[in-house]
Amino acid sequence: MTVAAHPVTADLGAVPRTAELRAVASRCADRVERERRLPAEVVEALRTAGFARHLVPARWGGEEGTFSALLGAVAEVGESCASTAWNAAVHAILGRMVSHLPEKGRQEIWGEGPDGLFAGSIAPAGEVRAVDGGHRLSGQWPFASGVDHASWTLLGAMAPGPEYRFFMVPRTHYRVLDTWTNVGLSGTGSNAVALDDVFVPGYLSFAQAELMAGTAAEKATCLRxxxxxxxxxxxxxxxxxxxxxxxxxxxxxxxxxxxxxxxxxxxxxxxxxxxxxxxxxxxxxxxxxxxxxxxxxxxxxxxxxxxxxxxxxxxxxxxxxxxxxxxxxxxxxxxxxxxxxxxxxxxxxxxxxxxxxxxxxxxxxxxxxxxxxxxxxxx
Missing domain, CATH: 1.20.140.10 (Butyryl-CoA Dehydrogenase, subunit A, domain 3)
Structure with missing residues (x-):
């Protein structure tokens, strides 16, 4: 398929992009902690810096970047605001995790660009029922860092079998619960999400075993x-x-x-x-x-x-x-x-x-x- 050109480009090894986010994070650090989530200007700076696309496959507009560059960039931001750096790292690694979805799922997630910000609550929680074409999910999943500004959230659960699986759910299908009041990393917005009998098609799910083994269909080193x-x-x-x-x-x-x-x-x-x-x-x-x-x-x-x-x-x-x-x-x-x-x-x-x-x-x-x-x- 042909992927449209995307306006945001970033090399996480380059200081200017990361430096811009670090400056915004430093200026907003008190507000981040007070509001217990990242304000809009920090979220936009994070997106522009390119963290979400850093581990996304190139054919979807991503960077297929290195973990060495990611370590350096996240640590640099963390010098000014650990909560912002935590969310930057989470958004980056979730892009890498989503590469394990079937082709149709990757198309739905990245078809309009690689800069979507994803949250995740990957420890098994909630309840799952197998149905024709996929699964239905109900329950609560805690500690989804950055969920307030995420467009999708990846949820871990034990599916019938039993089988540990991950399910990618769009923002319109869950409620965010204001549960994050921790004394540290208080600005990460690691709130819980609640689902009420939500259908997740099979192409938006993959087995935890595939992630652990590094068997993504995409061929980039960072994804396998x-x-x-x-x-x-x-x-x-x-x-x-x-x-x-x-x-x-x-x-x-x-x-x-x-x-x-x-x-x-x-x-x-x-x-x-x-x-x-x-x-x-x-x-x-x-x-x-x-x-x-x-x-x-x-x-x-x-x-x-x-x-x-x-x-x-x-x-x-x-x-x-x-x-x-x-x-x-x-x-x-x-x-x-x-x-x-x-x-x-x-x-x-x-x-x-x-x-x-x-x-x-x-x-x-x-x-x-x-x-x-x-x-x-x-x-």
Whole structure:
């Protein structure tokens, strides 16, 4: 088929587009948190920056971009607003997930362009009945980040069989429930959606097993990566940015702070130790994430990389959490004011680190089993 030309073009490796979104996000950060969702001007800047199309197939007008570029762009935005960065990452990865739909579904989703913003609640929820031509869905699905401005939402559910499947549902077919009141990442608008006996045709559904295996019909490398190689990257990239922003803010304040003793904070060895350790933890996390992104981009990642990536995502989240904890403490009472960027980063990073895919204990066994099995075979 012929795809019409689309006016929005963006290379997420290029600073100007990402810089524009970062500037808007920084200006609106207080409003984002206060309103618990992204305002229209942030949404439009996010769309224009090209996140939605970054992992969309080229034949539908997308970029077929790299995970390395996505990591860098999301982290850059996260330095100013972790909630905006979180939504940017979610919209990008959902474009990659939708590539698993049958051809007719992809045509319906992207036939008018690759810049639609999608939300997702992919953990199994609700109720599903198989009917002629598809399924009927009812119930509630929580934590659909960015759902207020999304045109479609991808929902996970257990279909008869049982079979874990995903269903793409247009905005006109569900209600958004105002449920997101979390203390961190409060501007992500991760509200719930409710469906009442909604019909979803078969061409707007695919099996979770296809996503996990990376068996999309589209041929681009970014679309055929086993999901565990990249899923955690979506949630830890904003955390990397938030931690970097906290380090920058802390250093700027401590450089001019006068301590209760009358001495300069910049002369206090404890300040140097805290900043240096936090900086090292952030750099170490970034190196782990860059390695994981490069492995996904290579198209040749094997069993080791599939076992190691989830471990690295979770460990990076732990490192970043330790860094912002350190910065929060060294900042004293000033870092605890509600308008301070360090306390916001502290809340955002710690809440993000609680995401299921970033729990170290739940991913450690996959890596250690691979390690021990490999050692056993070598003995």
């Amino acid at each position: 990566v086993p999901f565990k190689l990249v899923n955690g990257l979506t949630f830890v990239a904003p955390v990397l940015g938030a931690a970097r922003g906290a380090l920058r803010s802390s250093a700027a304040r401590l450089a001019v702070k006068t301590e209760i003793t009358g001495g300069a904070a910049r002369a206090n060895p404890a300040v140097h130790t805290a900043l240096a350790r936090a900086g090292a933890e952030i750099d170490a996390a970034q190196l782990l994430l860059e390695r994981a992104a490069a492995a996904a981009d290579s198209g040749t990642a094997g069993a080791l990389e599939r076992a190691r990536a989830p471990r690295d995502f979770a460990f990076a989240a732990e490192l970043l959490g330790a860094a912002v904890d350190r910065l929060f403490r060294i900042g004293g009472a000033r870092s605890q004011t509600t308008a301070d960027p360090v306390q916001r980063a502290w809340r955002d990073v710690n809440c993000a680190a609680g995401h299921a895919v970033l729990q170290f204990g739940s991913v450690a066994g996959v890596f250690t089993t691979h390690l021990m099995d490999g050692v056993h075979k070598d003995v």
